[in-house]
């Protein structure tokens with residue numbers, strides 16, 4: 117690894133603590149990431165030194181917060197390589213971003229008898245909003261399955277597409293299998309049938325370079341709290357042509373141009389989709405988080421995380437009766453597994469006793485559980501502030517727990 121590890125770790129003081137009298141090992145990064153000092157300092161600055169509601173004031177603090185918020189939009193635009201800053205909408209997170217599209221796009225473009233395609237490995241956030249839209253519009257959901265090794269059966273996509281398909285929604289990276297999906301290829305196929313594609317980037321934005329113009333995706337969603345920023349803030353990127361054509365999602369202040377009781381006209385992009393007071397401190401702090409990882413270098417982060425993934429996979433596979441779910445050749449640092457017959461809840465609790473935080477349960481992906489015929493899984497997920505030594509402690513803990521059963 118060629119970035120200064122000690123310095124990075126110093127930026128995340130939360131990691132330097134004990135849980136159950138052991139050094140805390142945080143392997144729940146796919147659920148939420150920790151925030152580095154510059155992000156915490158930004159929140160502090162915009163709480164203790166500068167605060168006023170944005171866009172509505174002529175006074176100094178209102179101008180400062182507005183500038184910082186709009187600057188965050190430029191940071192996100194650069195980060196996603198979007199063509200225009202107006203294509204960046206701040207939301208409360210990936211879930212809201214997807215709901216925005218499922219509500220607003222479908223209101224305009226989905227009719228009775230139409231179809232929407234999702235994949236079998238989606239997080240519930242990229243299933244349920246589409247199901248709800250299908251119910252509202254009497255349309256139906258079609259599902260692209262994945263193979264047992266966790267790769268999507270992209271070769272089946274053409275056979276799922278019909279002239280009634282109105283949109284395709286797919287995760288860039290699966291939150292359970294860790295699979296990096298071939299979204300460029302999926303988008304190419306969908307576009308050859310004039311079908312727009314929404315990419316759920318919740319698990320990819322923190323770990324890979326994103327270029328929405330190169331991908332040519334129509335929508336891209338991600339969350340601040342999974343990219344070392346605050347909770348309650350997220351992003352929807354949408355191509356201007358779609359966003360212009362879509363009706364507003366929420367009504368209220370800021371999204372309007374002129375209101376009378378007879379008729380209301382709507383604001384320009386991006387404000388048309390940002391009703392009410394946004395989480396402007398969150399947006400500003402998320403901007404700092406993005407700058408933080410860009411300063412380290414996303415490619416360096418990705419390559420180090422790959423080393424962690426490969427090392428952990430090898431160590432875990434060496435354990436008898438440990439099954440890993442999802443072994444796609446293209447993966448990020450997410451490992452879902454089952455150890456012997458130990459129930460994931462027991463395993464998670466015992467790991468916690470040894471100071472190690474993992475996630476257990478259905479991981480907001482019931483169809484993935486159903487695919488493998490299990491009721492729950494255990495998930496360890498790594499990021500650039502984790503270490504080989506932490507993986508060693510984790511594997512030693514697994515060995516120890518197995519002996520107890």
Ligand code: PMP
Pocket residue numbers: 146147208209210211212239241242287289290291316318319339480
């Ligand atoms: N999609 C994926 C792939 C996710 O991993 C998550 C979060 N676990 C979401 C969507 C939802 O993100 P949020 O809860 O931040 O809205």
